Amino acid sequence: MVSERSLEVLRVIVQDYVASREPVGSKSIVERHSFGVSAATIRNDMALLEEEELIAAPHTSSGRVPTDKGYRLFVDHLAEMRPLTSAQRTAIETFLGQSVDLDDVLSRTVRLLSQLTNQVALVQYPSVARSRIRHIELVALAPHRLLSVLITDSGAVEQRVIELPADLSDEDVAEIRGAINGAAAGLTLSEAASRLRDLPDALTERTRALVEPVAGALLDQIAANRQEKLVMAGAANLVRTELDFPGTITPVLEAIEEQVVLLRLFDEMATDQHGVAVSIGRENAGFGLTEASVLSSGYSAAGSDVARVGLLGPLRMDYSGNMAAVRAVARYLSRLLGDQ
Numbered sequence: 001m002v003s004e005r006s007l008e009v010l011r012v013i014v015q016d017y018v019a020s021r022e023p024v025g026s027k028s029i030v031e032r033h034s035f036g037v038s039a040a041t042i043r044n045d046m047a048l049l050e051e052e053e054l055i056a057a058p059h060t061s062s063g064r065v066p067t068d069k070g071y072r073l074f075v076d077h078l079a080e081m082r083p084l085t086s087a088q089r090t091a092i093e094t095f096l097g098q099s100v101d102l103d104d105v106l107s108r109t110v111r112l113l114s115q116l117t118n119q120v121a122l123v124q125y126p127s128v129a130r131s132r133i134r135h136i137e138l139v140a141l142a143p144h145r146l147l148s149v150l151i152t153d154s155g156a157v158e159q160r161v162i163e164l165p166a167d168l169s170d171e172d173v174a175e176i177r178g179a180i181n182g183a184a185a186g187l188t189l190s191e192a193a194s195r196l197r198d199l200p201d202a203l204t205e206r207t208r209a210l211v212e213p214v215a216g217a218l219l220d221q222i223a224a225n226r227q228e229k230l231v232m233a234g235a236a237n238l239v240r241t242e243l244d245f246p247g248t249i250t251p252v253l254e255a256i257e258e259q260v261v262l263l264r265l266f267d268e269m270a271t272d273q274h275g276v277a278v279s280i281g282r283e284n285a286g287f288g289l290t291e292a293s294v295l296s297s298g299y300s301a302a303g304s305d306v307a308r309v310g311l312l313g314p315l316r317m318d319y320s321g322n323m324a325a326v327r328a329v330a331r332y333l334s335r336l337l338g339d340q
Contacts, residue, residue, distance in 0.1 A: 002052055005035070006045040010054055011078045013046075014066045018316055021243070023063030068281035071293070071315055075278050079320045084328050088116060092332050102126075102155035102301070105336065106231045109309060109329060114234025116325045119313035120256065123231050124266060126301040126337070131156065133184050133192050136218065138177045143167035148214065150221045152189070155301055155337055162217040168210070176210050179203065180218065189222050196222075230259045237313070244291075244314030251288040252312070261287050262294070266308040269296055275330070276323045281315050291315065295322055297330035301337035309333060 002010075012033050013024045026042040029035070035042065046064055049055045054070035057063075066074065084092075095112050099105040106123045113121035137149040144167050150158040168176075183199045184192035196215045200208045235256060242249050255261045265287050269277035280293045289312075296310030309330045311322055 002048055002054070003045070005037075006048050007073075007078060008035070009042060009045045010049055010066070010070060010074065013049075013055055013064060014070065014074045014078075014319075017065050018318055021316065023058055023065050025063035028063070066315075068283070068315065071280050071319070072283075075280070075319050075323075076272070079323065081274060081276075081324045081327070082320050084324055088325075089328065091116075092329060096332060096336060099336075101157050102337070103157070105155070105333070107233075109333060110231050110233035113309070113311065113325060113329050114237060117311055117313075117318070117322050118234070118237050118240070119311040119317060119322065120232060120234045120237055121309075121311055122262060122296075123309040123333075124263065124307040125229050125231070126156070126299075126307045132186055132188050135185060136177070136180050138173055138180070138214070140168065140170070140173050146173065146214065148217055148221065150218065158221045160217055160221050162214055164213055166209075172210055175207060176214055179207065179211050180214060184218070193219055193222050228263050230262060232256060241314050241316075244316045247291055249291075251290075252292050255287065255289055255292075256312070261289075262312070265289070265294060266296055266310065269294070269308075271298065274323070274327060276327050277310075278319065278323065293317060293319075295319075295326050297326045299330040299333040299337070301334075 009029065012029055016024045016028070016032065026039040026046060029042050030037075030039045046055065049070070050057075050064065052069075053067055054073060055064040056067050058065055092112060096105060096108050099108050106125065109123050110121040131152040134151045134153050137151070139147040139149070141147050141161065144164045146162045146164065146168070148160050148162055150156075179199065180196070183195045187195060196219055199215055200212045203211055238249060238252060245252065265279065265284065269279050271277045275297055277296045278293065282290050284290060284292060284294065291314065292312055293315055294310060294312050296308040298306040299309055300306050309326060311326055313322075
């Protein structure tokens with residue numbers, strides 16, 4: 001049975017090891033923290049923690065470092081989620097508030113989060129299962145070339161250049177625009193795709209010849225919007241912490257390249273009472289990330305399901321600060337995108 005003091009010893013071992021990357025011994029705990037007991041008593045507490053597999057010795061005659069199990073207990077019961085400073089909150093609101101569209105918002109989000117935490121930052125595009133088409137704009141670039149702009153109520157903007165078999169007049173473009181928006185505007189992407197497939201059959205022969213290539217291109221745009229994808233930043237932070245991956249950093253780099261792995265992990269992570277999910281070390285074995293931790297929190301945009309914003313890094317990370325940063329950014333994202 002681990003005592004309350006032993007749990008406090010675990011807390012300082014995690015905090016000191018995260019700060020120094022050096023194994024933590026009983027002498028340094030007595031010198032750095034006010035337990036009011038001898039080093040021998042602290043060693044007894046550490047022996048209990050080691051029996052419970054919460055800490056381990058990386059090599060003979062060394063201090064102790066947290067295990068995966070120790071980090072899990074720390075995150076679940078001992079970590080205090082530090083609030084962000086006013087300067088950090090101002091930086092989030094200022095930097096993200098300057099975004100011009102969804103792509104820019106998410107790009108800025110991961111850049112900011114990686115700078116705040118010195119980890120790899122990840123953000124999942126909002127799921128568009130419930131997104132509706134707000135408007136489809138068609139812009140003539142040349143007599144036989146159009147730019148189609150698909151805008152959803154979640155803030156997504158998808159552009160595509162469409163090559164046409166014949167020249168179009170301004171009146172032709174207006175007619176196509178009216179037919180397309182009449183069929184698709186206000187519908188979910190799935191509903192719009194179905195309507196656009198059937199649309200040419202309901203038109204006159206001349207109008208059908210104009211609309212068919214545009215409708216086909218829009219179906220491709222809708223399919224692209226329905227695919228799940230991630231935006232990332234801060235991969236260079238992994239190189240700076242390579243010593244924290246004693247086995248190999250390769251699986252982590254591969255997971256970053258294979259986005260589907262991280263998307264699957266996001267889907268399986270359960271949030272705690274603070275709205276943050278943390279998956280540590282061996283808990284990620286099925287994803288090849290046994291030497292990494294992943295943190296995430298959910299955000300939502302208008303007309304979308306919940307998506308995730310998160311961090312990936314070594315087991316030795318500042319869980320308290322990183323959890324607070326992820327939650328704060330996720331909440332701000334929800335407010336920002338909900339207003340669009």
